[in-house]
Amino acid sequence: MEIIGRGFIAQHVAAIADRHPGVRLLAAGVSRTTTAGETDFRRERELLEDAIDAGRRDGRQVVFLSTASSGVYAAAGCAGREDEAVPATRYARHKLSLERLLADSGVDHLVLRLSHLVGAHQQPWQLIPSLVAQLRTGRVRVWREAQRDLLDVDHMVWITDAxxxxxxxxxxxxxxxGHPVPVEAIIAHLERRLGLTAELEWVDRADPGVISVAKLHRLVPGVRGLGFGPDYFRAVLDTRLAADRAVVSGS
Structure with missing residues (x-):
């Protein structure tokens, strides 16, 4: 596998690179969903265009990492199915436009809409590092009714491989x-594990974050063995926090 990018996801996907020599995976996209500018969007589009051109030359399958954020599944009553995409944010519109570019290109391809990944090597502005940093200040800003579907990055790699x-x-x-969790439940678990207490600053902005995984289960029945369920997020957070402690202790 040729991996385009060197960041968080790229470092983890490298574990399966030698298993898929006929694949080119783009893992160098826009990661700041709220502060990205036109330069960032243009850079990701150009990277995808280059990957498409290369795919036309050598026949490699292009894997594009898109988003399953609530900004994509924004329609009222949306169940979060892949065919229900109605973008409500600039970031979502950008990602969906790249999906269309790839689909219209005619090259062999696969689009993965990712939920909120959790694991080592994340950037400070990503969800869990950001929440932990806010907790340490004693104050966390939370969108009311917001939910997030957390996924261990190692499970994302397993699913991609499958x-x-x-x-x-x-x-x-x-x-x-497939199990979105209220953000306040994520914060409460982090507080317990880290021994911290923070004041929540509520913002009246609903963000349901519902994502359908029916198609994923049809394509990869083995995901049933990954332990997904209402308490899955706790195991994901515990794994991440344990890894962080190991880094700090040098073990």
């Missing part, structure tokens, strides 16, 4: 646990 091994192509697939 989809590619199964020969899935020409599809858009949500990659998520």
């Amino acid at each position: 989809l590619l091994t199964a020969g899935v192509r020409g599809e858009v697939v949500n990659v998520a646990s």
